[in-house]
Amino acid sequence: MAPVRLDEIVSRFGGELIGDGARTVAQVASLERAGPDEISFLSHPKYRLRLGLTRAGAVILGGQAAAACPVACIVCDQPYVYFARVSQWLNPRSRSAPVRHPTAAIDAELPSSVSVGAGVSIGKGCVIGERVEIGPGCVIGEGARIGDDSQLYANITLYPGSVVGRRAIIHAGAVIGADGFGFARESDGSWLKIPQIGRVVIGDDVEIGANTTIDRGALDDTVIEDGVKLDNQIQVGHNVQIGAHSALAGCVGIAGSARIGQRSTVGGGSVILGHITLSADVNISAGTLVSKSINRAGTYTGTLPFLEHADWLKNFSRLRHLDAMADKIRALEAQVARLAEPKEKS
């Protein structure tokens, strides 16, 4: 990408430029590292100190910070969103001419705009959209579908029949459509497999992180709606539904048949138990075990403060005796009431 003038940026994305519109920038960078050819941003007041020291060519920021900016700046309402747009413009997805690597094993008809890397396997009956890129080592099972402009990095597995929408970004090692964990227990304690005959159906504009797994449905489908963002190492059980524009951080586990509403967020390492329903606009803090349904928007938390180990030993052993502590308090209240009684009479 050739360098762009600041006035070009403002004419394309809006905002107010303070400084020389003819100055050019070629890349985005952090406030600390940016040089004169780079544009940075300030999204949070706590980083203002860094603003004062920046050597960036320009900074994207909100109105209150403009006076403190030592270099050119673009003033706008949502600096982080504005920055995202500028960065996307300066860093377009690189597309080379579509290739069909000779080591790929392709059993389906593909549009000529599709790119297929080395060692890829594409099964019979797959329907792949225009301009899809399938990186080296990916395995696309029979009858899977991938929408236009989707990008699959390397070593990804799509099981047969999985459906991925348009403009998906799927990172390396993700597994989509493996069997859900469904077994009936025999009376001797052994397990009888329930065939998992549902699919995974993923909407448009979904991003799926590295080594994330999404199981196929047991009977009905597992559904990921439009615009959902899944970080790395997430496990999504069978028949889960994740509402549009929800974002889940790394290492989250969602047990079977849970439903997450639209525009929700789940912090890293949280676990959502099975058959639970979260309404829309629910935010789960990192590390929280969600053990019952939530029917009201809001932020929910269930985590422990950590302590120096010696303090932890002293305090947390008490947790085994909370019930006894509550009983003692109740007994004390009764005793004190009795003690107080005659006194107040007297």
Next chain:
Amino acid sequence: MAPVRLDEIVSRFGGELIGDGARTVAQVASLERAGPDEISFLSHPKYRLRLGLTRAGAVILGGQAAAACPVACIVCDQPYVYFARVSQWLNPRSRSAPVRHPTAAIDAELPSSVSVGAGVSIGKGCVIGERVEIGPGCVIGEGARIGDDSQLYANITLYPGSVVGRRAIIHAGAVIGADGFGFARESDGSWLKIPQIGRVVIGDDVEIGANTTIDRGALDDTVIEDGVKLDNQIQVGHNVQIGAHSALAGCVGIAGSARIGQRSTVGGGSVILGHITLSADVNISAGTLVSKSINRAGTYTGTLPFLEHADWLKNFSRLRHLDAMADKIRALEAQVARLAEPKEKS
């Protein structure tokens, strides 16, 4: 699979048919989605409402629910187990004629009934059983063994010398036999690798989920006994032993040398610390950290209730002061005892 008559089902699997034995079904489905050509099941009384509305061709259920069933039904003792059998019958594992994909790199002798997908690598000295299917992108290290009728999906890695029993199902991205996490610490804080020379030995009828990892033993072997079911994204450390017919849900971590007894269950996201022993028939609730051995069958839990964030802030900050609270209660008890004493005397 051709449609089957209800009386065929009952003659094959037992149970009592209420309704027209000549009716046919071709597939299983959930109570909500099933149509007249499909058979469903009711395993839990709380779904009875759905039973009343079902349009299924037939429902598998227990005796108490039969009267409420608006369609044909099969009455049996364990509806979910019965359903599993019917579904397995209607959804047999699809086997095409064995293939040897030309892009596979095979350095071992394989039975002609073995199927090998594109891009597979099979090292020297591997012993692969009859009718094994090895999906695209799998890497089978030197000297590994896989028992008859096992099915490996795609992009799985078996390290050299790993042993897998018969009828295994291994899902995509699983890694079996990587080095355990074993290091000796030098006095300067750096780490010296302990060569991991044990193996992974897996019994018969084991299922291993997508992206699950099972480390080889440090000196002795890591052992997964018959019938164990592991969900996705589980980490099994070196020298762990998992007893027969235990089932572990997604995202569980088992640290080195832990032993899990037979027929146990571990809920999603739980962590079992190293060198701990759990006896047979232990059930660990989801999200529990098991920090000491358990020598009695039963259900064990150590999780937090979650709260609205504001309530959590108020309540959980107290956890740092539980010890002080206990001290206050004790002091109060002493004071109240002193106060009460003279009074009772008087």
Next chain:
Amino acid sequence: MAPVRLDEIVSRFGGELIGDGARTVAQVASLERAGPDEISFLSHPKYRLRLGLTRAGAVILGGQAAAACPVACIVCDQPYVYFARVSQWLNPRSRSAPVRHPTAAIDAELPSSVSVGAGVSIGKGCVIGERVEIGPGCVIGEGARIGDDSQLYANITLYPGSVVGRRAIIHAGAVIGADGFGFARESDGSWLKIPQIGRVVIGDDVEIGANTTIDRGALDDTVIEDGVKLDNQIQVGHNVQIGAHSALAGCVGIAGSARIGQRSTVGGGSVILGHITLSADVNISAGTLVSKSINRAGTYTGTLPFLEHADWLKNFSRLRHLDAMADKIRALEAQVARLAEPKEKS
């Protein structure tokens, strides 16, 4: 490896031999399993019972245990470190002559000492050091660099531009350099991707476990310093820095921009929140959520005791009412003070 004499071991690694120096051992083994041709070790007094029963050819141990050893022994200060050296000597990394598998797709110039397995893909401009081994199914993106003597097992993905130092060991399924989880939120709740233009830069002597993921930086780099050891299934977010010689156990999640100091350890399943800084020599217990920075060396814990489920129900429901319990204690203290006052006066 041919058997070695005990006096050869002592002359190479030091320590004091008690017993016949001409005795030979060919392999290491555990105290329980070792036979006369094997050497074992005792690193912890609690295993002394096993020492008494061992049939090992020799045992590496500390001075206090020598008298109790029924067989030859090598007395040294750090038996586990000594054992690691002996085991590394007896179990050298097996190196066959370098191969270039014909199914590999190699777009870069490689030294002749590099070994490339079946189905590997190596992009343009990669710089691969001497004696590097790249296992089957690995995908090395354009412009990635790997230092001398590094060993990559199977099905690993290095995204373009990733940098790995010398003597790295990377286990199967690891993904290095995938996009960090960076999105700006639009006012309608949808997410705008922030291009992730930083890299992953990994120092020398780093080991990375199976299916572990390390994201590239958003703007600056994600940095893993020399000698860091990462177990399986760890997630390292964008712009994280992990100090030299730190060791992280399985299933740990490190959120974006967290910094972990040198020589620290993090127990399995722990979560470190974003933008947090841990100073050097910090030990985090397994299962702990680190929600704020730690600026002093030490051990920190925040985990729950687990209980039999019935006891848990009784005790842990109280957690929702800790604040009320504290209020009751305060009220009791005030009441008791009032009750005590006139009495002491009287």
